[in-house]
Amino acid sequence: MKLIEALEILRRPVADAAPRFDLFLACGFTPLHLQTFLAAELRRLREQPVTVKTGLFGDLAGNLERLDAQSLQSLAVIIEWSDLDPRLGARTLGGWLPAELAGIMSAASSAAARLQRALIEVSARVPVVVCMPTLPLPPMFPTRADQGGLFETGLRELSASLAHSLAAQSAVRVANAQFLDSISAPGQRYDVKSDVTAGFPYTLHHASALAELFADLIQPRPPKKGLITDLDDTLWAGIVGDDGVDGISWHLDRHTQMHGLYQQLVASLAGAGVLVGVASKNDPAIVARAFEREDLLLSKSQIFPFEVHWQRKSESVQRILATWNIAPDAVVFVDDSPMEVAEVRAAFPEMECLVFPKNDYAGVWDLLKHLRDAFGKSLLTEEDTMRLRSIRDGAAWREAGSAGEGSADDFLKSAEAAVTFDAGKSAEDVRAFELVNKTNQFNLNGKRFSDAEWKNFLSDPAAFLLTASYKDKFGPLGKIAVVLGRVQGRTAKVASWVMSCRAFSRRIEYQCLKHLFDTWEVDEIEFEYEATERNGPLQEFLAEFVKAPLQPGMRLTKEQFDERVPQLFHHVERVAYV
């Protein structure tokens, strides 16, 4: 983005009702154009008024220690070498004598420890994104430019160690230096004239790249959830029906290593909770034999479902989506055939459909990087690792339920289901936060929360956060429902209520309401209900209880609930109740 474009974006009008987004940009230099670029990038992403506050020049640690995080939605921190010791910058003439280098190193170490303490402390109050030094070190070391000497490597180790300790904090996101290198060449970042004359050390291009990176970290796009892959000339090289099970390959000696790398990445994604399905025009018996090969890097157990037949790919994709119960825009489809890709894209325009660039080493490498980015998550939760198993078990559950073994009640009774309610109200509950921010179908109003909004809501003494975890004889689903609200007198006011689609048909939603009525002894529940394009399942559920059309602020009394609630068979446990 050019500076003039950033200024023009900031001039655009925004809706009066749009809430303001307040960010603090903490740096030791004059923020100048970085402040402008960052405000413009956030404005472009959020279409709401953005305020970027800044602190005092030359006092990064003090700015963090003095920070009033109360009204902030986010904190962006950029550490440059001169924040570790001013002699590592161009604006201080403190001496570069070789005898002084050990002292500079020692001072930098103390400054890094102070920054670490301040950042960890402030991250408990506001989400933080942080970028480690991006500028070159000055020509102060006795070694030649092409040699990494003792002090220079020591400073880089210090920076890496600080980044490592911050990356371990759940509320801190550290900017990826390798990614920054790809969008801002290290040799093109420093503007010494601007640094010396204005106290702003960046070229405009670097400031723009940093702002873009910060904005993406502050407002990350939701990760994709599912990958549907072809087999022949995609997961492996060759046509298994023609070449035979032993004729397909993914190895160096057959010059098909890139398919092995693709398998390796898909297996890694599956291990991180990404759903992986196969859509292949093939003979199922031959494919089954291919998946018996022990040298495959992606095991059969990591894939569900397999759609292997001779029907259209779009039909396979439709069935896979139904099994996963997720929307097309959360899925990536990969196939080596441009024609198949076009056919699926025409059927599902919202789905990202990619051609596997066989025989193109760089193209496959770029695809792997793209897939990693598309499915990347800030943190992995326990539920991520059990997602595939629960969907597979869910299919068995549905089959068993429709197999005529008895009435729905009998089946639910035999499921040996247990619901565990947790009222711990922990703002650090990553899974609860994630569920509220990504669930679409069983969602009271579609409301999403920023990190700061979430923490602010829970800091209200009247607020409650109730989560429900579920397991039955088919296996655990993990934490699958979240109710967020406030108790006022004998009324529970529910501001947000979501339940994973994996938990449908188990009457967990009834159990959630029963729990609110019985355990918290309220007479009625008021819902901050809003219809959305995708919350049909929630609407159907609420409509069971009220005869009038659903309205924002609708109420459900205990009598209305008791009148219509079906029989519930869950064993209920409670944790973290005062």
Added chain:
Amino acid sequence: MSEQESRLIRCFASVFPGLTPEEIKETRAGSSGSWDSLAGVTLTAVVEEEFGVEIDPAVMPELDSFEAFRNYLERQAQLKGGGDR
């Protein structure tokens, strides 16, 4: 209006969004409350990026009006043309 002048007006408009093109042509540092040192640094950076020039910090105090910027850019264009011959 020349293409260079309209580009320069766009630069000024991005930094001083409250001014009309006519007002921009008449504006001077000090005559408008919004032309402070920060606006001056921003305007210089915008003009440098837009016109691909590097303005010497020693010259910056002289660039105190739309007309001064326009004359500066014309001189730079002439110098560049002379250097090419």
